[in-house]
Amino acid sequence: MKAIVQNAYGSADQLRLRDIDPPVPREDEVLVRVRAAGVDPSVWHLMTGRPYFARLNPQIGLRRPAHHVRGWDAAGVVDAVGAGVTSLKPGDEVFGQCNGSFAEYACGKAEQLAPKPPSLTFEQAAAFPVSAVTALQALDMDRPRPGRKVLVIGASGGVGTYAVQLAVHYGAEVTGVCGPTGADLVRSLGADDVIDYTREDITDRPVRYDFVLDAAGNRPLSRLRRVLTPRGTAVFVGGEDGGPVLGGTDRWVRGLVLSAFVGQKLRPVIAATRQQDLLTLTELAEAGAIKPVIDRTYPLAEAATAVRHLETGHPQGKLVVTV
Numbered sequence: 622m623k624a625i626v627q628n629a630y631g632s633a634d635q636l637r638l639r640d641i642d643p644p645v646p647r648e649d650e651v652l653v654r655v656r657a658a659g660v661d662p663s664v665w666h667l668m669t670g671r672p673y674f675a676r677l678n679p680q681i682g683l684r685r686p687a688h689h690v691r692g693w694d695a696a697g698v699v700d701a702v703g704a705g706v707t708s709l710k711p712g713d714e715v716f717g718q719c720n721g722s723f724a725e726y727a728c729g730k731a732e733q734l735a736p737k738p739p740s741l742t743f744e745q746a747a748a749f750p751v752s753a754v755t756a757l758q759a760l761d762m763d764r765p766r767p768g769r770k771v772l773v774i775g776a777s778g779g780v781g782t783y784a785v786q787l788a789v790h791y792g793a794e795v796t797g798v799c800g801p802t803g804a805d806l807v808r809s810l811g812a813d814d815v816i817d818y819t820r821e822d823i824t825d826r827p828v829r830y831d832f833v834l835d836a837a838g839n840r841p842l843s844r845l846r847r848v849l850t851p852r853g854t855a856v857f858v859g860g861e862d863g864g865p866v867l868g869g870t871d872r873w874v875r876g877l878v879l880s881a882f883v884g885q886k887l888r889p890v891i892a893a894t895r896q897q898d899l900l901t902l903t904e905l906a907e908a909g910a911i912k913p914v915i916d917r918t919y920p921l922a923e924a925a926t927a928v929r930h931l932e933t934g935h936p937q938g939k940l941v942v943t944v
Contacts, residue, residue: 624724625924636925642724648705657747658722659694690721696746716746718894735899748913748939755892756783761855763888767792772830775837777803786911788888854886858871
């Protein structure tokens with residue numbers, strides 16, 4: 622099969638399209654013939670091996686990638702199932718998380734896959750798993766409700782576009798933070814107001830929010846606290862400007878410690894793809910409450926270009942690789 626392979630940590634220039642043997646599903650896994658794969662920041666982190674401390678995880682690899690095929694999100698058709706899998710069968714159209722989804726075939730745990738929403742194409746379904754699950758789990762940490770004010774930082778990105786839609790669905794008053802090119806998109810997703818971060822800081826306005834989601838992963842805790850109500854919650858995703866060693870995860874620890882001494886809750890979200898969350902997202906998508914936003918699609922052979930776009934192009938919504 623053809624797959625995007627990386628044998629050493631580094632830049633997108635090291636990603637190569639090669640012929641390799643298809644993976645074999647374990648007892649609790651299914652083999653998926655991939656039709657489309659989402660591109661999200663976790664792909665970049667796995668490609669570069671940053672932050673360095675994450676390499677202590679044997680599933681990632683200390684000196685070189687433990688898994689050489691890149692990709693995480695997937696949508697496709699079940700080709701074979703492991704001996705212990707009863708929830709899925711060959712021929713089922715599925716979406717979810719597969720390790721090494723930038724390939725013609727990839728394996729994923731059955732518990733991290735679900736039937737593809739009927740109304741979505743494979744490309745649209747591949748834009749859901751990691752980003753939409755992250756947004757769902759982040760907002761569930763203190764679910765917004767009618768009358769509450771929500772601020773979504775990074776509102777035009779992969780996680781942010783879903784977070785805006787979910788908060789609107791829950792009835793909250795939503796303000797999105799993005800660059801000038803994303804303002805119209807964020808408003809179209811239901812945001813009541815938009816802050817252009819190139820023209821003003823989130824602390825410039827006198828408004829205080831009940832819930833803040835920092836999907837950009839780079840705001841200091843002091844600034845997040847300044848825009849929170851005294852009992853508000855700030856949830857942060859990732860740490861994109863935190864340096865190569867810790868990658869901003871030190872902010873996670875500081876936030877958790879500080880939360881023990883103040884009324885505000887400052888906590889990270891470390892999302893894990895679960896079948897139940899995928900089923901919840903399916904219900905919301907079929908009801909029209911949320912929809913994927915796809916900035917651009919790339920053929921498998923151009924997966925490296927897609928990763929470069931993710932790193933430097935500030936895509937609106939998700940990037941998708943078609944197989």
